[in-house]
Amino acid sequence: MTFKKWAVEFTDTKAFQKLRDIKQLGNSYYIFPGACHNRFEHSLGIERVNNDLECVTLAALCHDLGHGPFSHVFDGDVIPGFGLIIKWKHEDGSEKMFDYLYDNMETHSIDLSTDDLKVIKNLIKGDRTKSSPYLFDIVSNKRNSVDVDKFDYLARDCYYLGMKSLFDSPRLMRFSYVTEDQIVYHHKECFNIYKCFTHDILCTRKYILIASVCCNS
Template sequence: MTNIVGKLEEEKVFKDPVHRYIHVRDQLIWELVGTREFQRLRRIRQLGTTYVTFHGAEHTRFNHSLGVYEIMRRIIDNFNGREHWDESERLVCLSAALLHDIGHGPFSHSFEKVFHTDHEEWTRRIILGNTEINKVLRKVSEEFPKKVSNVIAKTYSNKLVVSLISSQIDADRMDYLQRDAYYTGVSYGHFDMERILRVMRPTEEQAVFKQSGMHAVEDYIMSRYQMYWQVYFHPVTRSAEVILSKILHRAKYLYQQNHQFKQAPTHFYSLFNEKLSLEDYLKLDEAIIMYYFQIWQDEEDRILSDLCVRFNDRKLFKYVEFDPSKQWNEWPKLIDLFKQAAIDPEYYLVIDSSSDLPYDFYRPGEEGERIPIFLLTPNSDLRELSRESDVVEAISGKKRTDHKLYFPLDVLDDETEHGELKRQIKAILFK
């Protein structure tokens, strides 16, 4: 019988463009990679609709999950033998790192908003449910799946372990910043990870960083800041997300109205009925979604058909800046003009907001409070990062929010119908 907690007879190696090599030495990790639930991640892009803006962004959750595992493996190797590190937590850490994104659905966050799903909740259901992953994890012990699930839920008793997978500087973020920068072709997400790993030290509560490595940590924080505003919140990507969300909303609405689809959207039935089983969820991937988007281009419903053509052919909505504090009084008038011009504002006039808090210090009792990053001084004191770094202090606790108003400019430019109304709309939008 194979010893699931033992080492492989021969190390397995994945070639990787970010980390060069990903090393698998444990039988447990190798078997987890081979499960159907983990292989499903090959069919889910890491960055959703970002590929319509940055054409190289075709990488998957599979790539990223292996990368997070590899960073965690390196962290553990560096921690081995140090005070506060318990080597018996090794397999829990590696498993949680590998499986942290296993519950993501197709076009992750857009999908979640429409159907009110939570990828972290689905991750725990996959780990604890009747799945190949659960069967592999239970080979370690009956309680092992629950341990891995608790790490991802941030309820695990060992806070150090939780911090390695979920904190303001963790294995997850360190991989996706570099990986997303590589595949989008931008320079913002690069930082000196090797230096950060060398100066990382375990404590009872969390990982901290030697003060001598502060500049590498600063670089990481600024890389994250730049990636969010230059890549993750790119307005063109958000336009594609808006259309994607509206397609799913429209399809759900039509189903609820007993619309007769030319081809029954059977894969969506449990979603539309809000009775999504684990097996149904695991059958959903981006190939399925794109198949229906192709089919729905020929639907009789004009809105669903138009939105699918726009998404598939990259005929995206245009956008203008929108300041709710100054322009909110114009919103009812815009909606009314759209309706008069026979353009449904529910689907063709959309405010999209993005916000980010690049780094935060400790705010006890506040909702969503973040554990700060600590620097370890030569005399073993801990100092919060923003108190030592002028660069980080300048952006600490400062939440930046961006609002855009999306609409189909091509429809407004076509003045063969409702020309005067469309001119009034454009006068408001572009004043």
């Protein structure tokens, strides 16, 4: 894999490197020994899908910076376990971590304006704007959840959980089209999109439910 110089400057920061220590599937690797993949490689995988537009690329690269230990387990179990009554979303954490990362970088090979930085953070959180709204279907699609985040983690999680994914993301992207305000897909891809969501549900149920049963037994 090759990356542009400015992308490497982001990935070489301490704030980004900590993703190496955050397992993609939380504590599931205690049950599935092979599921040791982390948020670092997942973020690199998403960046590779989007290296045409700099803002979208950076949003894809940094979208998971806000994850705490054990990924989503931190949001749903760790924080409530400490009795903390806060509405924590890792997207909010990613926005703050991106600000910290960018402000503390020693060099910037990419010149980002204030508007660029705002767009990147909106892309991370999925907050659509009137300007080029179709861009918000790429990284964090709040409209229908079909985005490159799902494309990468489905392929990666299924592989490490020993599941075969029938969802064909490269084909879906080949049959995608940009309209004035959104990304749409050819009607013949309806079954491919169906596989995307069914595999997402099956994959989640496998690692969450089985891990929960085994950890509580």
